[in-house]
Amino acid sequence: MGKSKTNKFRRPQFNAEGLSVTAVKEVEEDHDGVDSPAGELLEKLQSPSADVREFACASISRVVQQSQTIPGFLQRDAVRRLGPLLLDRSLAVRETATGALRNLSACGGHEVCEDMVKQDVMTPLTALLRECCAGFETNDALSLKGQKNTVEDVANEAVNLLWNLCESSSQALSVFNKAGILDVILQCLERHTHNIKLALSAAHCLHTVTEDNAELLCSMNNAVLGTLESVLLSSQADMAHTLLRTLAAGSVWNLKSSLPTARQAQTLNALMATLSQCLELDAGTLIPQLRQAEVAQSATASEAGNMEDHQAAAGNMAVEEMDDDEEEGVGPRTNGKATKIDKDFSDLLPRGKEELREATALLTAQQTSLEIIVNMCCSDDPSDDEWEEASSSDESEMCPDGLSEGNTSLLSPLCLSAEVHGALINHNIPEKELTEINFLPRMHRVQYRALTCLHNMLSTMDAESLGGAAALQDVAQHLSTLVFSAPEIPKEEEFLEAVTSAVRSLLQIIAYMKIPQCMTPQQLMSLSEAATRCDVVSVRVNALAILGITGSTLAKEKGTAETLQMIGNALLQVAAKDANLVVCGEALDALFDVFADGDEAERAAKNINLLSSLKALQPVFKAKIRKEGKGKYSPEQLCVLDNIKVNLRRFIGYLETVVKK
Template sequence: MGKSKAKKFKANKPQPTGLPSVKDCEAALDLETVKSIASNSTIQNLIEKLTSTNEDERECGCTGIAGLVSQPQAITCLLQHNVVRILAPLILDPSIQVRHRALGALRNLSVDGGLDVCEEMVHKDVLTPLVAFFKHYPVGWVPEKPGKKQKDFNTEAFLEGTHLLWNLCEATETAVEVFNKEGLVAILLPCLQYAVYGIPLSIAVGQCLHTVSEDNPGFAQACDGGQATPQQLLNLMGEAPESAGHILLKTLATGILVNIKSAELTTAPGNLVAHILTSVSQVLDVNALDNFTATLDIRKEMTPSEDEQKDTNLTSSIKDKLQDVEHFIAAQMIGLEIAANLCCIEDTWEDMDSSESDDQIAEADLEEETMDDNLFSPLCVSSEIQGAILSNEIFSKVLKKAQPCILPGDGISLSDQQKNLVKRFEKLEVHALLCINNLVSSMELEALGGLDNLHSVWQGLVQLTATKHNGDRSDLLEAVTSAMRAVVQKLAEHESPKLLEVTGQDLQFLYEMGQHGNSSDIRVNAVRIVATFGAHFAKNKEPHPMLLNLGVFLLEVACHEGELWVVAEALDSIFDVFGEDHLNNILSEIRLLDRLRQLLPMLKAKMKANRKDLGEHLPVISTAKTNLVRFIKYKSSV
């Protein structure tokens, strides 16, 4: 009990946008109407345009829909009018301009509508025309060279279709299954050649393939038996970076390769792992925050009249720089994901069938561990991976990405694009913290810089929890406490003497989070961190003075927590910390056994009432209940 595995995670994707504007239809559709909640008459008018025999009308209708979907109320109304079934056939419209606009509208709908709308789109069979659209492009097709005043609409439509396919595959397994079945990888994979297809299209294809290839053996099999494609990806990874977009594309290639070779990485040749982590190291070297603050300096230098004029429309130069920052952040998200997931060892962790009885689960668990087991069971990765992580200084680079995004100066007016990038930096910080959790849990102490470095990391993490802006950011607190839990477990595993120097004040903020944290993950992390300190204190024959308050905290959580999983973790912590007989005086002083006897029947009743909702936590809760009975019985006999 109490053991935690390194968690596999993936970066949240940025929300792309489809058609840039509806200016072509402003004469037909009042702009104020687009910005307001769409009325039934407005939508009915657009649908009539979609079904018109006139090409311009159909194109205008698609553009109008694309502008409306940014409003949730409009999306609901559009779905009620069955707009997906009406738009979908236009993916195969005879006019390339209409195909382009229809794909852009559906892309926007998939982005702004979220998971539910993507599922609805798949249910309404948008994939059939979308697959047919892609199959109109022969394998290895080459874009036309656009004229000075004319777009290559075939390439633009392919770009919109790729983003739509990416969104659907991100949202539903059905879309991934269709992707495999229809062999779309053969059409998309050549488009990674950015010199032929251009960086924007190659990035979109890379993002789609990165999503589809995850946990997808069928994808690897479709890639020429898993041989030719890895070499193509390795070649792309080995290129010298030419731009921010190129860096993102190289990192996407790395992620796709990791997904294809995931089952083999623990036994793969060292040079493959070295290539992967060298790519990760290079992308983490980029200081995206400096690039971002440079755009703020430019904006700050504007005169008031310039600033007012360009508040919503930044200069082309600044927009390009912000796009570069977005590419850097996206690449670093993927890099952190790769580093973290290379430290996952999942073979030894098996899900237990929730249909098993409490006793079956408990017995299976107890065969592997006893009441006096350590709180942690260190996970180790292969020596090749550890060596590559160490030689590329991955840990120190990840630590830098975990620093909060602090902007220079106050009173700078940010554009919407800049505000969105600030949020992306915050997401990057969260992913860096989750990566720290996996690295610390899985790596040898020397690869992490030794005990002194880990203590410095601990202090930095404690400061993050105290940052005044973090109170309402549960994602950040969850990530910080996960990293703290891994660090303190590693320190305790190596019996760091500095752990005994902790003060009651140092633990107080953990007590607060353990009782009042706004998510169960935060509360569990706080409980397990406290328990790790407690188990370390308990090794001394002379009871540590902080064990009394520590025991009161664990008992309060066990008796008053509403979620059974947190209760189980608190009980498990009590067993780990107070299992030894030399601490029985503390148990008596806080009336531990009396309180636990009162808790037992309530715990059984809650388990019986909520059994179907316990999910993956059922084994932990069931084992805690069984161990509670044994703990009470044993301590009562002493």
């Protein structure tokens, strides 16, 4: 999903109702021993007894969650053995067999998913989905009266398996497109009025398969868009429906190129209204309220003399509910990719099943909303492989003395359409997004998405749209509090990438508008120092850009030579020692900006022997480009590096004239 391609979940689930606890324990004990249970369990799949087949499928579901067991099952042709059971005469077997394949796909990763598709798992899965949907309309012709397993339970497992396969396998996605499975997913989505669990699975799947899927656009028609619009306009206020509407909004955005012209304005408005309403919800207030409700329930249970049982149940509810919606260790899916569970906010969540469901849905909805807005505002901001725009050293921007006039190339023109820009403003999206930056500190995933969203908004929207100078100063204060209130800068890579991108974009627009801001040079240097130690190239590039912007601003002020010296030394060290040429180039580019002009800059340059340091570095930098360039870096990156090489020569010439003064 554009710049923020980071997100989605798979969760294991199978129905173990009625299974023998001792039998399951025996399977687990066998697994702990020398002999693998794979062969025995796969043999049981052929049993004439439906109970035995169900037990075997459920046991496989449990065992394959330990990834080291998966090769043993694959070597014994588990996929081909489980596939026919998707169409077993017993609904319970269908559900547990689908759950076993779902866990196999979730815990096995991309390669296992590709292998499953090659073994033709999509054929029985497609047939199963069609039979399930037929069962919706024919009063569940496949189910047995009084049986707990229902067609919708089976369909939920099947949709989740489909979701896993399509996000990991292009071949599965191709089958999805060609086999007309979209209609099946829409039927599941339409069940939201009485089965929100199934509808959410379908919405997650649809959000995934519509992303960057040009082939699917040919299948779009008024009926498809009408279904999505009906979901967007639904009025249920619970958090599950809030998440459902948000996922539908994401699918609509993915399909925006197929919207009829006459409906574009109406649909865009409904989409923005959905995102706006989601971001209005204050998770920091709602989640504690949900927890208080759970405490009240606990007190009531205690008064009834059932406190001990209630606590035991509540203690297990979080695990049970996560099993309903997530794979252990894998977090909520938001746009088609699997991410780790945010265990960092788990201690803030209520423990009751319903309360946990609501809180998880709210957090996932807000994370997804922010990701959609990120992609709406997605600019060509540089990353480690899209770096050309980051350089202020393009020869077309040279000043008469051969140096660039600051970092103006970083302020790219607005790339939002007038309609999207207007809709964002009309629904106060920038203001609502900014409130997410100071999200509950431990709810990091939403906070990271809010920071990324802020970065893209700052890169693509004008200052007035964001609230003007006062609002930008408030943003700087929020970021300062977020980053610098702790004793040390957090070291998590995702946090550093999100926050350095946001700070970089904010500093660019503040410097351009000459707006005072609260972050001190010392604070920005500490952030940059932490970021330059990160293994992620884009984080290090951001850190150097922050130093460059800070230094170029300070160079225009009096009494800043000492601070400029510290910045210059830091940039020189990176330029000389970093193993990545893109990072070295960014450090040099920042040096050009910091020491391009001004008495303070000249004084600082002399004090750190900048001229002699760059002269020593020049041949090394040229040699690295020559030796490492072609095999390691893209043509675009090499073009930028060549420009920096030219500018390094010119900058050395400029410094030589300064010394002669």
